[in-house]
Amino acid sequence: MITFDDVVKVYPGGGTAVDHVSLELPTGKTTVFVGPSGCGKTTSLRMINRMISPTSGRVLIDGQDVAGQDEALLRRGIGYVIQHAGLFPHRTVLDNVATVPVLLGKTRREARTAALELLERVGLAPEFAKRYPAQLSGGQQQRVGVARALAADPPVMLMDEPFSAVDPVVREQLHREFLRLQKDLGKTIAMVTHDIDEAIKLGDVVVIFRQGGVVAQVGTPQELLADPADEFVAEFVGRDRGLRSLSFDTAAELPVLPVPAELVLDEAGRPLGWKTGADDVRPTGGTFTSADTLRLVADLAILSPVGIAVRVDADGKADGITPHHDLADYLAARRG
Amino acid sequence: MNLDYLFDAAHWDFSAGSIPQLILSHLWYVLLALAIGTVIALPIGLYIGHTGRGSFIAINAGNAGRSLPTLGLLMLMVTLLGLGLLPVLIALTVLVIPPILTSAYAGLRSLDQRVVDAARGVGMRPWQVLTRVELPMALPVLMSGFRSAALQVVATATVAAAVGLGGLGRLLIDGLAVNDYSRVLAGAIVVAVLAVLLDLVLAFAQRWIVSPGLRVSR
Ligand SMILES: Nc1ncnc2c1ncn2[C@@H]1O[C@H](COP(=O)(O)OP(=O)(O)OP(=O)(O)O)[C@@H](O)[C@H]1O
Ligand SMILES: [Mg+2]
Numbered sequence: 001m002i003t004f005d006d007v008v009k010v011y012p013g014g015g016t017a018v019d020h021v022s023l024e025l026p027t028g029k030t031t032v033f034v035g036p037s038g039c040g041k042t043t044s045l046r047m048i049n050r051m052i053s054p055t056s057g058r059v060l061i062d063g064q065d066v067a068g069q070d071e072a073l074l075r076r077g078i079g080y081v082i083q084h085a086g087l088f089p090h091r092t093v094l095d096n097v098a099t100v101p102v103l104l105g106k107t108r109r110e111a112r113t114a115a116l117e118l119l120e121r122v123g124l125a126p127e128f129a130k131r132y133p134a135q136l137s138g139g140q141q142q143r144v145g146v147a148r149a150l151a152a153d154p155p156v157m158l159m160d161e162p163f164s165a166v167d168p169v170v171r172e173q174l175h176r177e178f179l180r181l182q183k184d185l186g187k188t189i190a191m192v193t194h195d196i197d198e199a200i201k202l203g204d205v206v207v208i209f210r211q212g213g214v215v216a217q218v219g220t221p222q223e224l225l226a227d228p229a230d231e232f233v234a235e236f237v238g239r240d241r242g243l244r245s246l247s248f249d250t251a252a253e254l255p256v257l258p259v260p261a262e263l264v265l266d267e268a269g270r271p272l273g274w275k276t277g278a279d280d281v282r283p284t285g286g287t288f289t290s291a292d293t294l295r296l297v298a299d300l301a302i303l304s305p306v307g308i309a310v311r312v313d314a315d316g317k318a319d320g321i322t323p324h325h326d327l328a329d330y331l332a333a334r335r336g
Numbered sequence: 337m338n339l340d341y342l343f344d345a346a347h348w349d350f351s352a353g354s355i356p357q358l359i360l361s362h363l364w365y366v367l368l369a370l371a372i373g374t375v376i377a378l379p380i381g382l383y384i385g386h387t388g389r390g391s392f393i394a395i396n397a398g399n400a401g402r403s404l405p406t407l408g409l410l411m412l413m414v415t416l417l418g419l420g421l422l423p424v425l426i427a428l429t430v431l432v433i434p435p436i437l438t439s440a441y442a443g444l445r446s447l448d449q450r451v452v453d454a455a456r457g458v459g460m461r462p463w464q465v466l467t468r469v470e471l472p473m474a475l476p477v478l479m480s481g482f483r484s485a486a487l488q489v490v491a492t493a494t495v496a497a498a499v500g501l502g503g504l505g506r507l508l509i510d511g512l513a514v515n516d517y518s519r520v521l522a523g524a525i526v527v528a529v530l531a532v533l534l535d536l537v538l539a540f541a542q543r544w545i546v547s548p549g550l551r552v553s554r
Contacts, residue, residue, distance in 0.1 A: 051457055076459030086454030090472045090547035100458050132549030148458070 001027045002048060002156065002188060007057035009043050009213070017043040018213035020057070026205065027062075027155075030182060030189040034199040035209030035216070035236070041192040042083070043213070045158050048190060049078045061156060076100055079149030079157035079187070084165055086145065087133040093119070093144050094129040100152040111151075118147045123177055139170040146178075150185075159191040163198065175201060196237055200225070200244065208233055222248050246295035246331075251288055254297060254330055256311050256320025263310065269317035274306050287312045294331070301327055341511075342522035353506065355526060361502035362530070365493045368425055370486060373432030378478075381440025385474070386466055394441035401434025406492050414499050424496045431492055432485045439481020443474030472547060479542040483535055490531040494523070504530070 002025040009018040018040040025031040033041040046052040047059050050071050058065050066074055087096050097118055098111035106114075116129055122143040133141055142162060149157055163171045163178075179202065182189065193199055199206045200221040208224065210216040210232055217229040225245040228234035238244070259265075264272045264281050273281040285303035287310045288296050300309035301324035309327070311320040341347060347355050384394045406427050413423030447470060455469040471478075497505025507523025510516075 049457065051453070072459045072461045074459075075457060080454075080457040082450065082454045082457060084450060086450050086457070088451060088455070088469060088473075089448075090469075090549045092549065103459055103464070132547070134549060 001025065001062060002031075002190065003058075003060040003063075004044070004047075005058045005060065007044070007047060007054045007059060009040070009047065009052065010055045016213055018047070018054070021213065021215050023207060023215065023218065025188060025190055027188045028186040029204035030191060030202055031205040031207060032191045032193060032199040032203035033207050033209060034193055034196055034203075036211060037194060039209040039211050040213030041194070041209055042160055044209075045160055045190055045192050048156070048158055049075050049080060051075075072103075076103055076152060077154050077156070079152070079154040081142075081145045081149045081157065081159040081162045083160040083162075083192075087141055087148070089133050091132075092129065093124070093131050093133070093136070096133065096144055097147045097151050099148060104152055115147070115151060118151055119144075121150070121181070122147045139166040139174065142166060142174060155188055157187045157189045159189060161192055161194070164193070164195075171198075178202060197244075200237075200247075208236060243295065243298065246298055247293050249294050250290065251292055251294055251297050251311070251322075252290045254290075254294065254322060255326065256322050257326070259310075259318045259321060262306070263318060263321065265318055268315075271310050271312065271318040274304070274308075276305060282306075284310050286310075287316075287318070289314070294327075297322060297327060298324075338518050339521065339525075341507075341516065341518035342525060347522070355507075355522070358502055358504050358506055359526065359530065362490075362493055362496075362504045362527075365421075365424060365428060365496055365501075365503055366486070366489050366534075369428035369432050369489050369493070370482075372425065373429045373485065373489075374436055374482070376429070377433040377436035378440055381437040382444060382466065382471070384437075385441040385444025386462075386470060388445075391441065391445075394438055397434045398438040401431065404430060406431050407495050407498065410495050410499060419499055421501065424499060424501055427495065428489050428493060432489050435481045435485040435488070436478075439478050439484075440474070443477030443481075444470050446477060447473050473550065475546045476542070476550060479538070479546065483538045483542075486534055486538060487531050490534055491527060494527060 004021050004023040007018055007021045008016065010016050021044060033044055035041055043052055047054050048061070048066065050066050050069075053067065058067065060066065088099070091099075094112055094115050097115035098108065101111035101114060102108060116126060119126065119129060124140060124143050124147070128136065128140065128144075133144065136144065142165065146159075146162065149159070163174050166174065175198070191202065203221055205218065206221055206224055207218050208216045216236075217224060217233045219227075222245065224233065224237055225241040228237055228241075234241075262275045263284075264275055266272055271284050271287060273283045276282050282305040284300075285305070286300050288300055289312060297309045301307055301322065304310075308321050308323045310318055311322065313319045342355075350356050381394060384390050409430060410423060410427040413426050417423050417426075451473070452465060452470060455465045460468060493503055494505030494508055496503040497509045504523050504527050507519050507526070511519030511523060
């Protein structure tokens with residue numbers, strides 16, 4: 001667990017960057033710092049690995065004040081993914097990833113062997129190992145940055161806007177891989193972003209900062225969407241938070257109706273489309289399974305030519321339908 | 337004026353005062369001055385570049401060094417210390433220090449500070465940051481400073497002959513003394529060729545020691 005105990009940071013000649021922040025970042029979970037530019041997110045993050053020292057207050061990792069620890073040793077034990085990757089341009093991808101294990105006393109050989117495995121883990125083919133950072137795309141550099149931070153298998157990871165320098169499609173992909181990796185590894189992660197959607201998607205706990213380095217609200221994504229503490233948070237999490245909150249629940253308990261005759265199926269029972277006229281069949285616009293989110297169901301109901309979302313089983317066979325008014329009723333009942 | 341002196345086989349026989357022998361003594365002064373100058377200027381330049389402290393020294397050293405007349409300095413040193421290798425080396429070293437110091441400083445200052453920050457962030461100690469990240473990344477700039485120092489000192493080491501030492505300056509001074517312009521021309525040509533060759537060797541060394549990752553065009 002990482003604890004911020006009444007932490008203040010005042011830059012000489014600058015204003016207050018972090019203002020009496022007290023926080024707990026649970027072990028094995030991802031905590032995301034989010035807020036508008038200049039509100040002290042990076043400053044807070046860098047106080048964890050002593051890249052910045054607090055003006056007053058303490059930062060503790062598992063009860064140990066970081067201020068009392070050897071800077072270099074502390075940092076080697078904390079993975080750090082830097083805004084815009086921060087890779088060493090004169091070192092190959094492999095040697096970039098091997099950096100911390102070598103600092104920790106591993107031989108270059110051992111470190112490289114392990115680094116090669118890590119590259120695969122973050123989705124980079126082995127042929128990238130011998131390349132230099134300048135020969136990679138932005139997304140590939142981000143992956144190397146993550147691999148470098150993971151290399152010494154640190155229990156704690158700090159990530160400063162790790163997915164900011166890539167286009168939305170690649171970001172989406174990196175998000176999926178991040179969630180998959182974190183599910184396997186269960187690191188204690190502190191991540192910074194100014195993208196609330198990213199925070200909601202990746203965070204177990206989200207900390208919303210406001211201007212002046214003040215914490216506006218701490219909570220799970222669900223809590224923030226359902227119950228924003230004030231105007232600022234409500235504004236910040238956005239107007240479509242009702243729709244977005246549907247991302248947290250699956251369609252497992254959503255009731256369905258039997259498949260009607262208007263739904264045209266192929267011989268294996270897979271939906272082909274809706275019969276809307278004598279020989280007029282329109283595509284369904286997609287299907288969901290009971291593991292998908294309610295947001296997808298809502299989306300399908302809106303897209304469907306007849307306002308009905310189609311559920312399929314694991315084999316892709318149609319096994320039920322949900323008209324949008326049934327979905328609305330279900331959501332209303334769920335709200336209680 | 338002609339090339340007779342240069343192409344006379346008798347001047348290439350390795351005897352005292354022959355061209356090969358003058359080249360060797362010339363190179364010896366050059367290498368000594370470069371070595372001493374590097375040992376003095378590199379740490380100072382790196383220190384200033386790494387810490388950012390005393391940058392005015394690095395900036396002014398460049399200007400001061402360029403405006404100092406080497407021959408004048410040499411005469412002053414001879415007056416103070418008497419004849420010998422020492423005053424020559426001092427004068428040449430003073431010539432070598434500014435470009436090396438300035439390039440070491442500028443090389444470190446021009447680095448992407450986010451990368452230096454990353455080096456600290458992954459847990460390198462200050463010395464490791466300098467030797468494993470800053471220095472390798474600054475090498476291209478550093479080498480260009482070193483090469484310009486080498487070129488200058490090859491040309492200027494001819495002053496050694498003015499105070500009775502060897503080196504290719506002998507051809508110039510002795511040639512002028514006896515109105516043997518063929519010999520003067522030979523001296524000028526050999527100095528020029530030596531400068532070009534030395535620069536080639538250094539260019540090759542640079543290719544070899546600078547990481548390919550820094551050569552990749554972005
Ligand atoms: N070294 C510094 N000296 C003075 N002021 C600083 C320094 N670093 C940051 N600040 C100020 O402290 C405040 C918080 O900065 P910080 O970098 O933590 O913001 P941030 O939330 O990470 O912003 P962004 O989303 O733009 O990265 C800002 O007002 C910034 O101008
Ligand atoms: Mg920031």
